[in-house]
Amino acid sequence: MPADATPDLHLESLGDDIRRHILSNLGNDIYPPDPFRYFTGLAYAIRDRLIRMWLATQATYYDTMSKRVYYLSMEFLPGRFLMNYVTNMGLEDGCRKTAEALGYRLEDLAEEERDAGLGNGGLGRLASCYMDSIATMRIPGYGYGILYDYGLFHQTIVGGWQEERADNWRRHGSPWVIDRVEHLYEVRFNGKSEAYHDDKGNLRYRWVDADTVMAMPCDILIPGHDGKHVTNMRLWAAASSQGFSLRDFNQGDFVGAMQAKILSENISKVLYPNDEPVAGKELRLKQQYFLVAATLRDILRRHKKSGPSFDAFADQVAIQLNDTHPTIAVAELMRILVDEEFLPWEEAWDICRRTFAYTNHTVLPEALETWPLDLMGRVLPRHVEIIAEIDRRFQEEIRAKYPGDEGKIWRMAIIDRGSSRVRMANLAIVGSHAVNGVAKLHSDILREKVFPDFDAFYPGKFTNVTNGITPRRWLLQANPALSRLITDRIGPDWVTELTRLTELIPLAEDPDFRKAWRDAKRENKKRLARYVLRKIGLGINPGSLFDVQVKRMHEYKRQLLNVLHAVTLYNRLRRDPSLPVPPRTILIGGKAAPGYFMAKRIIRLITAVAETINADNAMKGRLRMLFLPNYCVSQAEKVIPAADLSQQISTAGMEASGTGNMKFALNGALTIGTLDGANIEIMQEVGADNIFIFGLTAPEVEAARAGGLDPRRRVADDPELAEALDMIGRGYFVPNEPDLFAPIVDNLLGHGDYYCITADYRPCIEAQDRVNALYLDPEAWTRTSILNTANMGYFSSDRAVMEYARNIWRIAPLGE
Known part of the structure; x- marks a missing residue:
């Protein structure tokens, strides 16, 4: 099928196909009607159409001999697939009519789907946005990850506290996952490295006495907009190479008979196993290598279809390492090329460096991934030898360029001799031809603060690709009310050319358009209010200002600062019920890592403050606060279009980029935030x-920390801050447990206020006062909202992917 052809999707047979799949695939009757049954039948009918388009795309790849990109990520966070598929394929109207003919609303069928538990937060959501854009922009490429049986965890709130339970997202299967049992690959662990001489007398190494696990590829298809190009995520599931031991079973050892199978398949069991115990660390390392080893086997299989030579490998293959998690790929490719393909070291190393590129996602040196040398040596014995040789040769290069500077060698070494740990970021930098940050500030910090030695050593290697989000998921699909209004006024081209939104700028001065804009927001707020009432039994007022902070719970993201503003506003309203501020609903959501004591206690603080505010009759119609449990992609699709105010208040210099800030602003929410991550570029655009x-x-934060923040003095100088902290610390919000939140206050005041909450409290309150003043003028607020959406075109993931394609991968879209 030509790349620009419109596929025949046979919508007239969609209803019959749904019934056929219910009968044949599910083995069920179509009566009595069941929404999950009909969702599954619809999903299989959509998948049938996707597969035909995917096969046509793959044929185009081979016909054109295109260079391909392989995007390696330990996380993808795609959310639900159904509505994204029907939106991108242009099937929404047809599916809606078919669903109605079967007695259902399409939205009700879509609610039957569980969010895919393949990722946690921004890293995985970014990867999924990029997969959408790779398909839409017709970039030949694939995503590679792991098919986890269980996601991070399902969060519930019990007695105000976060509780975790298993996220068994695949318990009913998934109609989207296509098992490729014909391409099983063997992945090895443990054993030892053995030296030998080949028949020409050359010293060689081989990996022997290893344990083995089988990796089975499972594909989930990803359609671009208009269905003209379909790629896939290839996710690996672990299978035992030994299976069931009949001998052990017959001897009565029923558990032992299954032990090898269970241990092997644990590798793809859970996203982010607890890595506090040694066994958890080992499992996490095995997961990373499992992804890398299976993926490289698949890449090499595909590459060798065109011949056995590696001369053109780096001209045909680009591998993007999404953070350090897949960095062991550098050592694995070297092992394959040197030990199995018998290439000279220098040639293999040249291939590696031209093939790999690395995206860094953190500005925090302490968050950079390292692995104990002894653990890696036990699990991956040959790889430790290869990493040591890479490190030795790299140190020789440093000595040649900076003779006598042992301090520089110590800082840049891949293996930290002091801690005996492998620095994965250093390995990724040395083994890649490009290293990028994900926002301008982030990339500047990487060059100037985190990796200045590497930036000087490799001039031009460090670059920036500011993150982006897909407008298909985050405006067209998630916000139909607003996207219809935009399309009615400027046409549909914005869906793939997001900069076309600037055509909305003159409409910000049109009173009728502003009213229509407010009507769309009101529709979204009513939808969210219905969702909140259904999920947590709490009513919220769609006429209030929806003040939203939804993101991973972490001290640097400063949910505590948000709580302090809520307490301050509560105190002001208690003192002066006639205070001229708009009614406000504060919504906070996000998961805390199971072992993160402070983050979990801050969740309990949020719920306690919310309970107090919501129980106070004087606050009715003025202030409401709630915590949204189990924040996930499908929840975000309801929350983000309804938000009036987007809280992006991380400590400056600590957020790499953020993408939630982009999603909110694209949907017309106004941002309150610090000059951190992509907020800086959002400010420049809007x-x-x-x-x-x-x-x-960020520089002021660094200077303040160096000079001592003295949080107690700041509290003493600010009566409202002192009052809020006193109420929290003495148990005002939990009178039956007066000391419950003392650790939060003690941590803030007794340990230097590392996250600068007391320093930024008063500026935050003043900014919120400006929010109140603007919201009381609906015309001015709406005008500003329109201008935010209109100027968000730069933050499309299409733009970001094209920057990667042109500047890093050196890949042209098909058809160019």
């Missing part, structure tokens, strides 16, 4: 007058 920026800048 204009400083259309965003509420406050607080210390």
Whole structure:
């Protein structure tokens, strides 16, 4: 099928196909009607159409001999697939009519699908946005990850506390997962490295006495917009190479008979196993190598279809390492090329460095991934030898360039001799031809603060690709009310050319358009209110200002600062019920890592403050607060279009980029935030007058920490801050447990206020006062909201992917 052809999707047979799949695939009757049954039948009918388009795309790859990109990520966070598929394939109207003919609303069938538990937060969601854009922009490429049986965890709130339970997202199967049992690959662990001489007398190494696990590829298809190009995520599931031991079973050892199978298949069992115990660390390392080893086997299989030579490998293959998790791929490719393909070291190393590129996602040196040398040596014995040789040769290069500078060698070494740990970020930098940050500030910090030695050693290797989000998922699909309004006024081209949104700028001055804009927001707020009532039994007022902070719970993201503002506003309203502020609903959501004591206690604080506020009759119609449990992609699709105010208040210099900030602004929410991550570029695009920026800048944060923040003095100088902290610390919000939140206050005041909450409190309150003033003028607020959406075109993942394709992968879209 030509790349620009419109596929025949046979919508007239969709209803019959749904019934056929219910009968044949599910083995069920179509009566009595069951929504899950009909969702599954619809999913299989959509998948049938996707497969035909995917086969046509794959044929185009081979016909054109295109260079391909392989995007390696330990996480993908795709959310639900059904509505994304029907939106991108242009099937929404047809599916809606078919569903109605079967007695259902399409939205009700879509609610039957569980979010895919393949990722946790921004890293995985970014990877999924990039997969959408790779398909839409017709970039030949694939995503590679792991098919986890269980996601991070399902969060519930019990007695105000977070509780975790298994996220068994595949318990009813998944119609989207296509098992490729014909391409099983063997992955090895443990054993030892053995030296030998080949028949020409050359010293060689081989990996022997290893344990083996089988990797089975499972595909999930990803259609681009209009269905003209379909790629796939290839996710690996672990299978035992030994299976069931009949001998042990017959001897009565029923558990032992299954032990090898269970241990092998644990590798793809859970996203982010607890890595506090040694066994958890080992499992996490095995997961990373499992992904890498199976993926490289698949890449090599595909490459060798064109011949056995590696001369053109780096001209045909680009591998993007999404963070350090897949970095062991550098050592694995070297092992394959040197030990199995018998290439000279120098030739193999040249291939590696031209093939790999690395995206860094953290500005925190302490968060950079390292692995104990003894653990890696036990699990991957040959790889440790290869990494040591890479490190030795690299140190020789440093000595040649900076003779006598042992300090530089110590800082840049891949193996940290002091801690005997392998620095994965250093390996990724040395083994890649390009290293990028994900926002301008982030990339500047990487070059100037985190990796200045590497930036000087490799001039031009460090670059920036600011993150982006897909407008198909995060506006067209998630916000039909607003996307219809936009399309009615400027046409549909914005869906793939997001910069076309600038055509909305003149409409910000049109009173009728502003009213229509408010009507769309009101529709979304009513939808969210219905969802909240259904999920947690709490009513919220769609006429109030929806003030939203939804993201991973972490001290640097400063949910605590948000709580302090809520307490301050509560105190002001208690003192003066006639205070001229708009009614406000504060919504907070996010998961805390199971072992993160402080983050979990802050969740309990949020729920306690919310319970107090919501029980106070004086706050009715003025202030409401709630915690949204189990924040996930499908919940975000309801929350983000309804938000009026987007809280992006991380400590400056600590957020790499963020993508939630982009999603909210694209949907017309106004941002209140610090000059951190991509907030800086959002401000540059939307204009400083259309965003509420406050607080210390990254250099000011660094200077304040160096000089001592003295949080107690700041509290003493600010009566409202002192009052809020006193209420929290003495148990005002939990009178039956007066000491419950003392650790939060003690941590803030007794340990230097590392996250600068007391320093940024008063600027935050003043920014919130500006929010109140603007919201009381609906016309001015709406105008600003329109201008935010209109100026968000730069933050499309299409733009980001094209920057990768042109500048890093050197790949042209099909058809160019």
